[in-house]
Amino acid sequence: MMQADALSDLIARQRPNWSLEQAFYVSPEIYEIERRGWLARQWYILGHVSEVAEPSSYMVRDLLGESLIVVRDASGTLRGFYNVCRHRGSRICDKDGRASNLLCPYHAWSYRLDGSLRAAPAMPEGIDTRALGLKSVPVREVGGIILGSLTADPATADPIQRELEPGLRYCGFPQARIAARRRYPTHGNWKLVIENFIECYHCIPCHPEYASVMRHIDVVARDAPAAAAAWKEEVERWSREDADTGSPLGVAPGVFSLPICAATRAPIGGGRKTQSQDGQPVAPLMGAQRRFDGGASGFRCEPFVFAVALNDYGLMFQFLPTSPELTDVVITWFVNASAGEAEVDVERMIWLWDVTTVQDKAIIERNAAGVRSRAYAPGPYSLLESWPSRLVARYLRELPAHVAP
Amino acid sequence: MMQADALSDLIARQRPNWSLEQAFYVSPEIYEIERRGWLARQWYILGHVSEVAEPSSYMVRDLLGESLIVVRDASGTLRGFYNVCRHRGSRICDKDGRASNLLCPYHAWSYRLDGSLRAAPAMPEGIDTRALGLKSVPVREVGGIILGSLTADPATADPIQRELEPGLRYCGFPQARIAARRRYPTHGNWKLVIENFIECYHCIPCHPEYASVMRHIDVVARDAPAAAAAWKEEVERWSREDADTGSPLGVAPGVFSLPICAATRAPIGGGRKTQSQDGQPVAPLMGAQRRFDGGASGFRCEPFVFAVALNDYGLMFQFLPTSPELTDVVITWFVNASAGEAEVDVERMIWLWDVTTVQDKAIIERNAAGVRSRAYAPGPYSLLESWPSRLVARYLRELPAHVAP
């Protein structure tokens, strides 16, 4: 196991605004430190309220190599537990379900939905069964999205809720249904995945479809002041003349001054009503939105919580570190629960982010391959990579607190 | 490599009659200590005498990551050797065979069946070829079953032979033929596999077929005094009235007072003649047994030697630790060598233990998955798990002797 000294040396060597030293991207020892400490206390998207809609329903999800059970008890409260029997450690649930108790299939120990041990056959005298309840993890519902963590202080979800809940509600996430879900297991350290997701410096070389749809490309993907000024002007005009005034979100033209936890909106641009290839709707209006104003609402709380809402559909992005060099990426698309199958064109809806994420998987895997080389050395972040640079700085500031001295 | 100190701390932390600390189930370091020490000196079932019946025949078997050659020399003596040439280390034999010498296919070094080097072409002067014989391992035939070990003191096989040989002979193992063999590679530490095999606390939730066949379920799988008393009475009646009096084995109703190395018998119960779905025979009477008395003879020497004999067929169970989290489980079914193909209903014969072992593989793998969790903590063994509890206590007592200080 890496010593605190060795880690301090690595951090001291780090050059500000340059990419990370190799060990942070490849070392199993550093990943183990992260997994037990810094990663464990982050919030992740685990699912959507529609996945545990009914009282006594539960879902089984993986997080940081752990299997978790998220259960809605009979009173409607959400709870999270490790999927590990307190007897000899067996997995309790294999898949989502509904039950009044959680029954371990190995030796028939059963647990109430609040996690307490209900029955354990043939126990010897003197065992305190009150101490043998399921171990819990914090979970939180934010605007229809279920967040979970292994060790986060629940209070740290308050700012996420404050920033993201109003917009998610306005855009209809709590009452939505899942229209599609795709998985993109990506062979690269989670930092390579997140750095890639929060910069658009690569958008023009790598994402022709995205660049053709999103007009904010002139600001986030180019160092082109004239184009940026023109785009800002267009955004201002849109904000004054076209934008749905009911949205609780402020308008941001895609600049880099946003805080790490924020919800804002901006037009897609180019006359597009939604993020489809031709710009035409793919589903009925979603949530409280009353007309197609061509806006895109962005919800973000670095490093792992991201969602997007268009006028007619929403997406949430799950980034789930799985091992030092594997990260699961899952995208879920939502529409109004009331939208009929025939009203939703799934293929046109998933087109942009599916093609873009397939590209990102390839890019990140090529990045990961190069980062393993003895020739890899940190390089300078460009002017268009201020978000990765900020994330890396914050990570390096916070990590040492998680290393045993 | 784990230090003696760290291991002592772990052992000191262990709570009596509670399952093991996580490291004992998952740590590659502890497995390495076991593999070089405690596991190396245990006895394992390697095969059956019919597999090396002829003089000069040999079989090639894996044990603890080693390939071994078990050879019957021209005089009929069994010997065991590492399958490693003393020249540059090549494997010598790929599969079972028969030969007057063991010839390494790489550079044509050859060995006599007593392991001594017979010929090595173009050796320089001054090489003492007497020091270049195959390295041997202890093997022992016990009632037709071939036991082997890497480093056991041969004398430690004497009690196994004393306890198991008479019954195995009476039940016909030495003259049997193999009727079927099935493999169940199980992704879990060997201790999870053995603990599962030697407790029946899980039998009712997990093994409906086994529970429907074996009437001792009332004693070994339930904390139900009335049912246990009834079963004891039935066993006593059977012992007085029905049981084959020729058997050298004592009758035990399935209680937990048996020593770790023992052979006993009891009725299957419910009027069943053998362990088949309908209780009817699947093969001719085996060995010296002269009628169907519905008895099941059990042969056990913890942790790795187990066999069962019914009136018409026998089974031996191999449990072979392969890596920290993989254990090979192999079951071999036997019938009289004289039993014709048409007299043996193989599918009905293997039914019970095949279905049960497939279930056990799934159970153990779910247990192994949970044990890897950061939420795993040892739990209390029930009253019906006294054998795992005893095994674990013995293991913890013996293990420290195998750690370098």
Place this chain on the structure above:
Amino acid sequence: MMQADALSDLIARQRPNWSLEQAFYVSPEIYEIERRGWLARQWYILGHVSEVAEPSSYMVRDLLGESLIVVRDASGTLRGFYNVCRHRGSRICDKDGRASNLLCPYHAWSYRLDGSLRAAPAMPEGIDTRALGLKSVPVREVGGIILGSLTADPATADPIQRELEPGLRYCGFPQARIAARRRYPTHGNWKLVIENFIECYHCIPCHPEYASVMRHIDVVARDAPAAAAAWKEEVERWSREDADTGSPLGVAPGVFSLPICAATRAPIGGGRKTQSQDGQPVAPLMGAQRRFDGGASGFRCEPFVFAVALNDYGLMFQFLPTSPELTDVVITWFVNASAGEAEVDVERMIWLWDVTTVQDKAIIERNAAGVRSRAYAPGPYSLLESWPSRLVARYLRELPAHVAP
């Protein structure tokens, strides 16, 4: 990571003229020391000039877990670079190609063919782009064969060039075309692969085809003085009467006195014109050779550079350590660039070395399996294994310089 002390102990334990201690064949720690030090500074065959024939063409090749780009610039100079972008470490090239600049597909950084950074969009002020060129590796063309290394002093390629270039040129390697290439990934440490390649003690038991073709078998594969004397006489007669007098190579009858870097020739023997099953040509005369004299020219520079030339075709052997227990073996067969498809019988050409290398792969993998055993112990090299013995001695002499104290 292994300490210098532990390695010194291992080396001190090593018995001269006996095979290596187990750790040298299996230890990931020793492989890591080798990979960063001793292996990194060796020369390897990366390819052939025909693979980067045109100005501005490049090839992408793996070496010791690194991806390298070998490029021929517009002026015809060969250069080698790590395939790692200096920005954030992405792979730059996926496969062979031709381009006036090397463009990283991630963020469009581009490099000139001399490795210098040409363009990096949106760089902040104050970045010294002259320090952000591609990291280079030494490459060298020797008689049409492209050698590369990670850290070799370029001057160490001079003796290879001096010894091998004249013969390779005479035999036509620089103007050859690739007629066939086969890969034989071999699951064994690179030392097992090379030891096997440089001894013929195993040729009679393992390679009946090779033994039937190559008459020098009497010297290199048998301790048979009379046969050896007869073969020497035949070689001398061939040298006087039959041998092409234009060749710059001296004649050697296959004895063990050759230095580790040498080029020599000898007859195949038995009236064969080339290394085909019937001894008849499989392609037109190659290079400057003017008639079929039945000679075989051998080019060797231990441990990794080997080639063979017959009158009508040539071969080069690549041995590429990939991980502690995996070595890629690649054979490439050459004929004159001017030889038409119809003039070359590829199947007859590759027959001998394909069948022999398939056999070697199996042999080495059996050797590797045995070497992993706890029963493995070094054994004595025979009189016919003086080359492996010499290689091992040199390796042990040189390795300690590469260990951090």
